[in-house]
Amino acid sequence: MIKLISKAVVLSAFASFSMLKSQSVKEILQQNGSFRKDTIFSIKSDSKETYLPVTIIKGKEKGTVFTIVAGIHGYEYPPIVAIQELSKEIQPGNVKGTLIIIPIASVEAFQKRTPFINPLDGKNLNTAFPGSSNGTPTDQIAHLITKEIIPNSNIFLDIHGGDANEDLLPFVCYYNRKDTPENTQKAYDLSAKSGIEYVVSYPYTLTATEPAKYAFKEATQQGITALSIEAGKLGTVQKDNVNLIKTAVYNMLEHSGNYVTGKSKTETKKKTVLLNQQDYIRVPENGIFYSDLKSGDKIKKNQILGYITDEFGNKKHDIVSQTDGIILYKVGTPPVNKGETLFCIGYSEK
Numbered sequence: 001m002i003k004l005i006s007k008a009v010v011l012s013a014f015a016s017f018s019m020l021k022s023q024s025v026k027e028i029l030q031q032n033g034s035f036r037k038d039t040i041f042s043i044k045s046d047s048k049e050t051y052l053p054v055t056i057i058k059g060k061e062k063g064t065v066f067t068i069v070a071g072i073h074g075y076e077y078p079p080i081v082a083i084q085e086l087s088k089e090i091q092p093g094n095v096k097g098t099l100i101i102i103p104i105a106s107v108e109a110f111q112k113r114t115p116f117i118n119p120l121d122g123k124n125l126n127t128a129f130p131g132s133s134n135g136t137p138t139d140q141i142a143h144l145i146t147k148e149i150i151p152n153s154n155i156f157l158d159i160h161g162g163d164a165n166e167d168l169l170p171f172v173c174y175y176n177r178k179d180t181p182e183n184t185q186k187a188y189d190l191s192a193k194s195g196i197e198y199v200v201s202y203p204y205t206l207t208a209t210e211p212a213k214y215a216f217k218e219a220t221q222q223g224i225t226a227l228s229i230e231a232g233k234l235g236t237v238q239k240d241n242v243n244l245i246k247t248a249v250y251n252m253l254e255h256s257g258n259y260v261t262g263k264s265k266t267e268t269k270k271k272t273v274l275l276n277q278q279d280y281i282r283v284p285e286n287g288i289f290y291s292d293l294k295s296g297d298k299i300k301k302n303q304i305l306g307y308i309t310d311e312f313g314n315k316k317h318d319i320v321s322q323t324d325g326i327i328l329y330k331v332g333t334p335p336v337n338k339g340e341t342l343f344c345i346g347y348s349e350k
């Protein structure tokens with residue numbers, strides 16, 4: 001039953017697309033008046049077809065174009081559910097400027113319940129940027145976001161969470177791009193206003209021609225204000241993380257002047273903690289991972305964080321921290337593969 005309904009929705013979405021085929025995001029943005037438009041971009045590669053759903057909500061007054069993306073990873077549910085709710089709640093009449101919303105960037109990964117990758121081509125959309133117009137479906141989705149969405153945006157927010165196997169502490173993050181200080185300051189300000197306690201800044205050393213790989217790094221490279229929320233974990237919908245994301249987005253929209261709701265809950269927020277350094281601990285060898293720690297736990301340098309065994313239960317490696325810090329995310333399930341990130345530890349350096 002559910003399958004039949006979802007198929008009908010897809011078909012009608014395709015039908016509405018064929019009528020709007022020639023309309024680019026730019027053309028929709030130029031239309032007069034205040035409106036909401038749900039549209040899709042069709043993607044074809046050999047015999048494989050998919051689509052990118054896009055909602056554009058234009059307010060009466062001119063203002064910032066604020067883009068919100070969920071579901072670049074289709075198994076990260078709290079961002080997707082939060083954006084479903086937010087998209088229903090927002091009234092075009094209360095919007096200033098424009099919101100561009102991609103409710104699920106990887107619809108195939110979402111529908112087929114696939115962590116990290118698009119099942120159509122086995123590629124991770126989050127490492128595919130800038131993509132290409134004649135590549136596989138994932139390359140084409142990345143290309144559409146790179147060419148249609150980011151250049152028409154002033155602010156680009158990409159929302160992720162812990163995937164099926166990831167235990168994650170909620171945080172907001174941005175790239176510390178030093179040659180565009182105004183954008184970087186704006187990204188920090190939006191992060192600090194989000195109400196999410198932990199703010200993470202990543203180093204930015206990308207040249208103009210290097211592939212950005214990640215969506216919000218692509219937006220940073222294109223010279224707009226870009227940031228990402230990470231909230232949710234282990235492949236489930238947690239109501240508290242859905243609410244955390246919604247509140248953070250409303251707080252950001254209020255700060256950017258795009259939406260005044262009175263829903264902003266900045267008064268309850270804790271003091272922002274900025275973590276500007278990250279230590280990534282990689283998996284040394286395939287095996288079975290044991291750890292009593294969880295995301296958000298504070299750890300010390302030289303602390304044993306867990307261990308890895310083989311299939312016979314023989315301990316192969318202790319995992320030892322190289323730094324004091326807080327666990328931003330870790331693998332939260334037993335199987336681990338050589339080279340994967342096992343822990344990401346955040347800490348601060350002046």
Ligand SMILES: [Zn+2]
Nearest residue numbers: 073076160161
């Ligand atoms: Zn993700």
